[in-house]
Amino acid sequence: MFHNIGISGLLIILVIALIVFGPAKLPQLGKAFGETLREFRNSTRGIADDDKAEPIELLKEEPQKLS
Numbered sequence: 001m002f003h004n005i006g007i008s009g010l011l012i013i014l015v016i017a018l019i020v021f022g023p024a025k026l027p028q029l030g031k032a033f034g035e036t037l038r039e040f041r042n043s044t045r046g047i048a049d050d051d052k053a054e055p056i057e058l059l060k061e062e063p064q065k066l067s
Helices: 006-021 026-066
Strands: none
Touching: 006 026
């Protein structure tokens, strides 16, 4: 995702964020970003697990429907 930015690009982004939001807001923004990213990963992992579990559940239910 950030493979082409480099150290200088990250420093420029950090300086701009510091100017725009101020030093008091940056930790709060970082925490909110981390929580959002964690929630997104957990939900996508849950969707992927549901997709993998669905065919197994269908196979388990199918013989019961035929009986």
